[in-house]
Amino acid sequence: MAVKxxxxxxxxxxxxxxxxxxxSNILYHKEDLIAYDCxxxxxxxxxxxxxxxxKNTEEVAALVKYCSENQLPFLARGxxxxxxxxxxxxxxxxxxxxxxxxxxxxxDLENRRxxxxxxxxxxxxxxxxxxxGYYYAPDPSSQYCCTIGxxxxxxxxxxxxxxYGVTTNHILGLEVVLPGGEIIxxxxxxxxxxxxxxxxxxxxxxxxxxxxxxxxxxxxLKNPESKxxxxxxxxxxxxxxxxxxxxxxxxxxxxxLEMMDKTAIEGVEAAAxxxxxxxDIEAVLLIEVDGISAGIDEQITQILEVCTKWNVREVKxxxxxAERARWWANRKTGFxxxxxxxxxYLVQDGVIPRSRLPExxxxxxxxxxxxxxxIANIFHAGDGNLHPLVxxxxxxxxxxxxxxxxxxxxxxVCAEVGGTITGEHGVGIExxxxxxxxxxxxxxxxxxxxxxxxxxxxxxxxxxxxxxPGRCAEVKKEMKAAGL
Amino acid sequence: MAVKxxxxxxxxxxxxxxxxxxxSNILYHKEDLIAYDCxxxxxxxxxxxxxxxxKNTEEVAALVKYCSENQLPFLARGxxxxxxxxxxxxxxxxxxxxxxxxxxxxxDLENRRxxxxxxxxxxxxxxxxxxxGYYYAPDPSSQYCCTIGxxxxxxxxxxxxxxYGVTTNHILGLEVVLPGGEIIxxxxxxxxxxxxxxxxxxxxxxxxxxxxxxxxxxxxLKNPESKxxxxxxxxxxxxxxxxxxxxxxxxxxxxxLEMMDKTAIEGVEAAAxxxxxxxDIEAVLLIEVDGISAGIDEQITQILEVCTKWNVREVKxxxxxAERARWWANRKTGFxxxxxxxxxYLVQDGVIPRSRLPExxxxxxxxxxxxxxxIANIFHAGDGNLHPLVxxxxxxxxxxxxxxxxxxxxxxVCAEVGGTITGEHGVGIExxxxxxxxxxxxxxxxxxxxxxxxxxxxxxxxxxxxxxPGRCAEVKKEMKAAGL
Numbered sequence: 001m002a003v004k005x006x007x008x009x010x011x012x013x014x015x016x017x018x019x020x021x022x023x024s025n026i027l028y029h030k031e032d033l034i035a036y037d038c039x040x041x042x043x044x045x046x047x048x049x050x051x052x053x054x055k056n057t058e059e060v061a062a063l064v065k066y067c068s069e070n071q072l073p074f075l076a077r078g079x080x081x082x083x084x085x086x087x088x089x090x091x092x093x094x095x096x097x098x099x100x101x102x103x104x105x106x107x108d109l110e111n112r113r114x115x116x117x118x119x120x121x122x123x124x125x126x127x128x129x130x131x132x133g134y135y136y137a138p139d140p141s142s143q144y145c146c147t148i149g150x151x152x153x154x155x156x157x158x159x160x161x162x163x164y165g166v167t168t169n170h171i172l173g174l175e176v177v178l179p180g181g182e183i184i185x186x187x188x189x190x191x192x193x194x195x196x197x198x199x200x201x202x203x204x205x206x207x208x209x210x211x212x213x214x215x216x217x218x219x220x221l222k223n224p225e226s227k228x229x230x231x232x233x234x235x236x237x238x239x240x241x242x243x244x245x246x247x248x249x250x251x252x253x254x255x256x257l258e259m260m261d262k263t264a265i266e267g268v269e270a271a272a273x274x275x276x277x278x279x280d281i282e283a284v285l286l287i288e289v290d291g292i293s294a295g296i297d298e299q300i301t302q303i304l305e306v307c308t309k310w311n312v313r314e315v316k317x318x319x320x321x322a323e324r325a326r327w328w329a330n331r332k333t334g335f336x337x338x339x340x341x342x343x344x345y346l347v348q349d350g351v352i353p354r355s356r357l358p359e360x361x362x363x364x365x366x367x368x369x370x371x372x373x374x375i376a377n378i379f380h381a382g383d384g385n386l387h388p389l390v391x392x393x394x395x396x397x398x399x400x401x402x403x404x405x406x407x408x409x410x411x412x413v414c415a416e417v418g419g420t421i422t423g424e425h426g427v428g429i430e431x432x433x434x435x436x437x438x439x440x441x442x443x444x445x446x447x448x449x450x451x452x453x454x455x456x457x458x459x460x461x462x463x464x465x466x467x468x469p470g471r472c473a474e475v476k477k478e479m480k481a482a483g484l
Numbered sequence: 485m486a487v488k489x490x491x492x493x494x495x496x497x498x499x500x501x502x503x504x505x506x507x508s509n510i511l512y513h514k515e516d517l518i519a520y521d522c523x524x525x526x527x528x529x530x531x532x533x534x535x536x537x538x539k540n541t542e543e544v545a546a547l548v549k550y551c552s553e554n555q556l557p558f559l560a561r562g563x564x565x566x567x568x569x570x571x572x573x574x575x576x577x578x579x580x581x582x583x584x585x586x587x588x589x590x591x592d593l594e595n596r597r598x599x600x601x602x603x604x605x606x607x608x609x610x611x612x613x614x615x616x617g618y619y620y621a622p623d624p625s626s627q628y629c630c631t632i633g634x635x636x637x638x639x640x641x642x643x644x645x646x647x648y649g650v651t652t653n654h655i656l657g658l659e660v661v662l663p664g665g666e667i668i669x670x671x672x673x674x675x676x677x678x679x680x681x682x683x684x685x686x687x688x689x690x691x692x693x694x695x696x697x698x699x700x701x702x703x704x705l706k707n708p709e710s711k712x713x714x715x716x717x718x719x720x721x722x723x724x725x726x727x728x729x730x731x732x733x734x735x736x737x738x739x740x741l742e743m744m745d746k747t748a749i750e751g752v753e754a755a756a757x758x759x760x761x762x763x764d765i766e767a768v769l770l771i772e773v774d775g776i777s778a779g780i781d782e783q784i785t786q787i788l789e790v791c792t793k794w795n796v797r798e799v800k801x802x803x804x805x806a807e808r809a810r811w812w813a814n815r816k817t818g819f820x821x822x823x824x825x826x827x828x829y830l831v832q833d834g835v836i837p838r839s840r841l842p843e844x845x846x847x848x849x850x851x852x853x854x855x856x857x858x859i860a861n862i863f864h865a866g867d868g869n870l871h872p873l874v875x876x877x878x879x880x881x882x883x884x885x886x887x888x889x890x891x892x893x894x895x896x897v898c899a900e901v902g903g904t905i906t907g908e909h910g911v912g913i914e915x916x917x918x919x920x921x922x923x924x925x926x927x928x929x930x931x932x933x934x935x936x937x938x939x940x941x942x943x944x945x946x947x948x949x950x951x952x953p954g955r956c957a958e959v960k961k962e963m964k965a966a967g968l
Contacts, residue, residue, distance in 0.1 A: 110729065111837040133735070155677060166677055168685075169653070184930055188922045191835050191904045192867075193639060193650050193689070195911045195919060196949065197931050201652075201685030205677070222735035245594065251617070251706035295779030351675050353595045383676075420675045427679045435679060438672045446668055447681050449937045454930075465680065 019062045020052050027051040041085035048089035053100045057214040065181030075461040076212040078150030081142040084428030086207045090463050098149050113190050115217050118149025134220045137164040141332040152213050155205030157424030159256040162382035168204040173217035179460040190217035207426050208461045210454040224290035229318040232285040232307045240283035241357035243310040244381040252299050257382030258286040264376040271337030273329040334378045342391035348407045349425040350414030354384045363413045371406040385423035427465045503546045504536050511535040525569035532573035537584045541698040549665030559945040560696040562634030565626040568912025570691045574947050582633050597674050599701050602633020618704045621648040625816040636697050639689030641908030643740040646866035652688040657701035663944040674701035691910050692945045694938040708774035713802040716769040716791045724767035725841040727794040728865040736783050741866030742770040748860040755821030757813040818862045826875035832891045833909040834898030838868040847897045855890040869907035911949045
């Protein structure tokens with residue numbers, strides 16, 4: 001049953017077009033597909049077989065069922081801002097794009113929750129409820145364009161997650177299309193800590209390998225009565241790190257506690273939102289506290305005392321909302337700003353125990369020296385989430401490989417001090433092999449067994465999140481032989 | 485190979501004794517086993533085959549492996565304070581008691597975490613770090629005796645979970661013995677939001693059906709600088725409920741926001757810790773706020789304004805730490821206090837959207853009238869977690885059944901208004917059938933499939949958490965036939 005207006009004889013394209021209501025909801029020409037050959041992780045590229053744009057849950061379920069019945073690999077994609085390659089169609093997948101499912105379905109201020117479709121853009125939620133004094137807390141730097149569905153897949157973080165938690169802490173319910181096409185609802189009625197197994201937590205952060213989320217109930221928060229934002233400049237990274245540790249030890253939980261090093265400062269000052277950071281400074285802290293007005297001044301006073309103890313050169317508080325917004329734009333566009341000082345950059349995402357910060361930065365410095373590549377550091381210092389940015393030039397033969405190697409070495413350092421290999425960007429295809437830095441074969445096996453329950457044919461987003469099967473398959477055989 | 489000192493010829497008892505280092509670490513005589521025939525849910529009782537007391541992870545793994553190889557049903561038990569029957573050996577299980585694994589392994593104040601064995605008592609953790617200004621947040625009413633391992637199994641809550649979250653929000657890492665005897669570590673290095681699937685969340689609250697937790701890394705918090713506690717008395721439950729809603733709507737997140745109705749007040753005043761609540765009052769709120777000192781007075785002022793708006797009869801603030809402690813003892817021993825006004829009571833545990841409180845209480849009142857049984861209500865009002873306490877006399881024929889029916893009806897009301905059937909006590913054997921109030925067959929099937937991955941022979945704690953298999957088995961067959 002051919003669909004009119006399609007310029008292909010591929011029967012699957014005709015069938016998929018039919019399931020989404022016609023030729024305007026499918027892309028299949030090579031020139032259209034190029035825009036979908038990677039996401040925010042641009043080092044690997046692969047063309048999808050097609051991109052389809054369902055408009056509702058039923059269409060998603062029908063598409064998934066079709067792919068499953070015809071053994072066609074498929075994956076879901078939001079805004080494509082992911083940084084670890086989770087939406088790259090490395091097996092020539094059918095991409096199920098959720099950008100047309102972008103409705104704000106309902107808002108329930110009294111019970112503090114909202115229901116959205118997966119293609120709804122993160123920042124739009126806060127914008128929709130700001131006039132009533134509410135907001136949605138997880139704030140990845142891409143929040144002006146990334147989708148909440150993508151945030152669920154990657155368990156996205158953000159600068160303000162130190163105090164308020166990452167995406168998983170704000171998801172109350174999900175409607176999910178399983179890889180066989182079944183539609184299930186988890187986190188029933190948006191009530192936290194539902195009976196039964198915590199499938200909500202399992203799906204959140206599963207990087208699109210267990211199902212496709214089609215409806216999301218999120219927690220919304222009341223705006224804090226007041227906030228204050230401070231910049232503190234230090235002549236050494238270890239002084240800055242000491243201040244971070246002591247602020248947390250003092251029992252203060254800032255809404256955000258961000259740090260940038262000298263190379264990062266050079267980048268952000270050369271890019272779109274310079275704020276006049278001193279050029280010779282080694283580290284800047286961006287500290288924000290929020291809450292009841294009466295408590296803010298007391299916390300700021302304590303923070304200033306800590307900074308003074310750690311030889312701060314200069315501290316200043318934002319004098320207006322406009323100044324505060326500019327400081328945040330300077331920080332939030334920090335990754336992209338590296339483009340102003342380097343043709344290419346690779347962003348990494350490690351986590352370490354806060355107390356090991358100075359030592360880890362010293363080791364990253366060594367990696368930089370050994371690789372001959374500059375590494376800028378931007379990090380959510382309060383929760384020990386580092387973003388080393390390896391600067392390189394892909395036109396120079398060997399530099400891409402050197403950058404990847406340096407990035408991996410940074411993660412190994414994080415794992416070695418008792419940390420881990422991703423805080424908020426996910427594993428995707430980028431850090432598959434680095435999973436071995438933190439998991440034993442048995443532990444990886446336990447996880448892939450969970451994947452098999454939901455995704456038995458591994459048609460959904462195969463090849464992501466776990467190391468290449470070679471070694472694991474052997475382990476599996478051995479374990480089976482041993483009766484495990 | 486017989487073990488000396490055992491007065492039985494049962495070869496399994498000898499083998500199990502050997503695996504735990506001798507006859508002093510196993511119970512197998514009927515008179516010893518009686519103490520283990522139920523937990524805090526005393527309506528169903530069943531004798532275990534034996535109770536073993538391993539001293540370390542390796543012994544647990546060896547016991548589990550032995551049970552698995554010999555197809556002996558088994559389950560884990562902490563202090564036996566669970567309220568839904570999760571530790572009742574309904575299949576004559578071998579009980580693996582974790583009370584001898586009760587070490588506080590390490591404390592890392594700088595990175596805010598502690599590692600404990602599963603038999604470590606909840607309150608002891610706070611007592612161990614209180615002098616340094618820290619505490620462990622989840623505070624079930626049984627915290628003076630319940631174990632952290634049991635808290636993980638049930639995802640235990642507590643009065644202060646409104647602000648600080650339930651157990652799952654405080655667990656950073658687990659060592660788990662899987663039902664085949666493999667030892668895995670999840671939540672590597674105690675770093676939150678680890679890469680890979682969130683098995684940490686999956687195991688937490690799985691009610692002892694997926695594995696046995698042998699080591700736990702928990703988050704510890706800095707004591708709030710200051711706290712203030714208030715009692716507010718209302719002449720109607722709906723006024724009290726209105727105040728609860730408005731306090732939350734005002735953007736205040738109290739550390740605790742508890743409510744008791746008239747019958748509950750009658751009970752607590754007749755029991756061990758009376759505090760002089762007026763006898764003719766319909767509802768009392770116990771409200772605690774904590775944080776930076778400067779913010780406390782402002783919040784209390786706002787709370788008093790809200791209470792006044794809702795016609796509060798009397799409000800008083802605790803004038804000393806001793807008075808505060810007594811108010812909390814009055815509330816925390818509330819369930820047991822029902823023993824002072826009724827020979828038996830059944831505690832239920834439903835959750836509702838906060839805004840539906842007055843309507844739900846009215847329906848519970850109808851259930852009370854229809855059943856002829858008094859129902860007291862004690863609840864974590866701030867997060868909509870109700871504990872209807874059905875008062876009955878098991879010596880009167882039919883009253884136990886009537887109480888069970890009334891308890892189930894209360895849960896049905898919770899589910900009908902968009903809530904759920906357990907907030908913190910778990911499903912266990914008590915609420916298995918009530919799972920159908922909130923989950924479809926497909927949704928239950930998705931969960932039991934996850935159980936099969938970890939617990940393929942269903943030897944570990946079988947018959948808990950999910951409805952009796954009858955109907956589900958049929959669904960499964962149908963789904964299989966349909967190729968799902």
